[in-house]
Amino acid sequence: MIELEMRRLKHDRTEIYTRAIQPILWLAVYGSVMSHVRDIPTNGIPYIDYITPGVLLQSTIFVSVFYGLTLVWERETGILKRLLVAPASRYATVIGRALASGVRAVVQALIIFPVAMLLGVKFISDPVYIIAAFLMLFMISGGFAGLSIFVASLMKTRERFMGIGQAMIMPLFFASNALYPIKLMPPLLQSIAIVNPLTYAVDAVRGLMISGDVTNITLDFSAVIIFDLIIFAVASISFKKIIE
Amino acid sequence: MELAIETSHLTKVYDGKINALDGVDLTVKAAGIFALLGPNGSGKTTLMRILTTQFRPTTGTARVFGLDVVKHDASIRKIIGYVPQEMSVWLDITSFENLLIYSKIYGVPSGIRKKSISDALQSMGLDEVANVPVKKYSGGMIRRLEIACSLLIKPRLIFLDEPTLGLDPSARKAVWENLMSFKDEYGTTVFFNTHYMDEADMYSDEVAIISKGRIVKSGTACELKRSLHSEILTFSIDHGDIGSALRGPASAGLRWESSLLERIKALDFIDDASMHDSNLHVVVEDSEFALPAIIEVLRSEGITIQKIKGARPTMDDVFLRYAGMLPVKGGGKSRT
Numbered sequence: 001m002i003e004l005e006m007r008r009l010k011h012d013r014t015e016i017y018t019r020a021i022q023p024i025l026w027l028a029v030y031g032s033v034m035s036h037v038r039d040i041p042t043n044g045i046p047y048i049d050y051i052t053p054g055v056l057l058q059s060t061i062f063v064s065v066f067y068g069l070t071l072v073w074e075r076e077t078g079i080l081k082r083l084l085v086a087p088a089s090r091y092a093t094v095i096g097r098a099l100a101s102g103v104r105a106v107v108q109a110l111i112i113f114p115v116a117m118l119l120g121v122k123f124i125s126d127p128v129y130i131i132a133a134f135l136m137l138f139m140i141s142g143g144f145a146g147l148s149i150f151v152a153s154l155m156k157t158r159e160r161f162m163g164i165g166q167a168m169i170m171p172l173f174f175a176s177n178a179l180y181p182i183k184l185m186p187p188l189l190q191s192i193a194i195v196n197p198l199t200y201a202v203d204a205v206r207g208l209m210i211s212g213d214v215t216n217i218t219l220d221f222s223a224v225i226i227f228d229l230i231i232f233a234v235a236s237i238s239f240k241k242i243i244e
Numbered sequence: 245m246e247l248a249i250e251t252s253h254l255t256k257v258y259d260g261k262i263n264a265l266d267g268v269d270l271t272v273k274a275a276g277i278f279a280l281l282g283p284n285g286s287g288k289t290t291l292m293r294i295l296t297t298q299f300r301p302t303t304g305t306a307r308v309f310g311l312d313v314v315k316h317d318a319s320i321r322k323i324i325g326y327v328p329q330e331m332s333v334w335l336d337i338t339s340f341e342n343l344l345i346y347s348k349i350y351g352v353p354s355g356i357r358k359k360s361i362s363d364a365l366q367s368m369g370l371d372e373v374a375n376v377p378v379k380k381y382s383g384g385m386i387r388r389l390e391i392a393c394s395l396l397i398k399p400r401l402i403f404l405d406e407p408t409l410g411l412d413p414s415a416r417k418a419v420w421e422n423l424m425s426f427k428d429e430y431g432t433t434v435f436f437n438t439h440y441m442d443e444a445d446m447y448s449d450e451v452a453i454i455s456k457g458r459i460v461k462s463g464t465a466c467e468l469k470r471s472l473h474s475e476i477l478t479f480s481i482d483h484g485d486i487g488s489a490l491r492g493p494a495s496a497g498l499r500w501e502s503s504l505l506e507r508i509k510a511l512d513f514i515d516d517a518s519m520h521d522s523n524l525h526v527v528v529e530d531s532e533f534a535l536p537a538i539i540e541v542l543r544s545e546g547i548t549i550q551k552i553k554g555a556r557p558t559m560d561d562v563f564l565r566y567a568g569m570l571p572v573k574g575g576g577k578s579r580t
Contacts, residue, residue, distance in 0.1 A: 003345065076330070077331040078327075078330035079332050081326070082346075082393070085296045085324065088351060
């Protein structure tokens with residue numbers, strides 16, 4: 001499945017480039033404007049640097065959350081039926097596809113990464129940290145792709161799926177620490193942010209790429225791993241429903 | 245005789261309301277080609293999807309090479325190939341890549357992967373275009389690729405849902421020729437749904453007709469056609485004979501015609517008889533027995549026969565009759 005995504009990307013790279021436009025605008029426009037607002041406590045990190053991990057994750061998660069659309073399309077064609085009739089187990093199919101989306105997401109992040117550097121974002125130069133950050137990107141994107149597969153198996157049509165996908169992406173992004181620290185949020189939003197796996201991913205990537213503060217790294221990785229495992233199990237169980 | 249498929253009292257109810265299958269009893273012999281015919285919505289696709297383990301039946305049992313579709317679904321998936329009605333390949337990559345991905349999904353061991361792919365490409369006559377992106381293919385080529393994907397594991401049984409839908413006659417022929425040669429080489433059983441009666445007639449060893457979720461008739465194409473018990477014999481009669489019969493008053497001519505028809509209808513194996521201009525049409529159950537008797541009657545009336553034409557029922561007639569679109573007895577349409 002991962003190979004499938006790589007081969008598809010090899011044949012048509014346009015999608016990767018066009019999808020990079022939005023996050024780059026976030027960084028270049030929103031980031032540079034907001035950096036003049038001194039009220040957001042970022043522990044002394046320039047604001048544009050502060051939001052870079054969030055924007056990187058947002059762009060990769062956008063890819064993942066809409067990954068289910070591929071499945072909805074495949075449902076309308078015969079590909080899904082054929083996959084269900086293949087000897088591979090349904091768990092393998094779901095996890096394979098979710099991880100394939102993770103690969104797509106990492107490729108996406110690799111495009112944005114140098115642009116952020118050009119915009120003056122200072123990354124930590126330790127390769128181990130950067131690799132760990134990309135591993136986190138990969139894991140969280142895979143998890144959200146699993147979530148997307150789950151939603152696709154219930155929604156089944158493009159229109160319904162788009163509605164849910166749009167409804168999911170905004171709260172995910174804003175009810176997390178991607179753009180501002182959790183402390184600034186009203187209590188309700190704070191409690192959402194605490195169960196939002198994106199919060200942990202952002203924390204890890206920010207620690208690994210920008211601040212170098214990795215005190216919570218074990219918690220962050222554990223939270224995302226638990227999220228992935230639950231989502232993969234749920235998505236595999238509901239996957240069969242997609243063709244009914 | 246080994247059975248590839250065996251179902252008993254199979255039912256499928258959707259949402260507690262719609263009876264898609266209503267007690268299907270069916271057997272399919274191994275290593276043959278089996279055609280399932282039926283109108284839209286008759287349950288063809290549902291049956292195929294149960295047999296390919298996509299759905300569970302509501303009640304009843306179904307076995308594929310002796311394996312139960314509910315209990316042994318994983319084992320069944322290892323020995324079957326399936327080509328759905330809808331497109332089932334990725335268009336943005338080449339056919340070699342499609343086969344490569346599918347060979348991995350199907351778990352073809354890496355040592356024989358290359359060989360399996362080249363065999364599949366060759367079986368479907370696609371070896372020369374293996375590295376062309378699929379979006380540049382014609383409809384017939386895409387269909388052949390889809391079939392090739394399901395041949396990778398050399399399945400014992402291959403299911404084809406409307407395999408040639410929307411293809412032109414030459415593309416249909418190419419699909420079937422490739423499929424037949426693969427079947428002959430590997431002894432694969434082929435089970436297909438179709439609306440094309442000529443395909444069922446030409447390529448299948450056995451045919452079953454499904455209507456409203458039940459199998460209403462099964463047998464070889466020849467048996468089904470014969471089972472209609474109707475063949476239309478058309479006798480072209482010499483104009484002179486009719487002229488002499490009609491030389492008298494018009495009413496006498498009519499009397500002559502109706503008495504001739506009555507005499508013919510009274511014979512054994514005759515369903516109906518009618519006269520149009522100088523053509524006498526007789527619907528017979530069995531022409532071998534009916535023909536001599538009819539000739540006898542015509543001779544005794546002093547009529548010279550110029551030409552006799554027989555029209556046997558086609559699979560279209562069989563389909564129309566059994567799929568519940570025409571009453572079971574009488575009046576089938578036939579073509580020469």
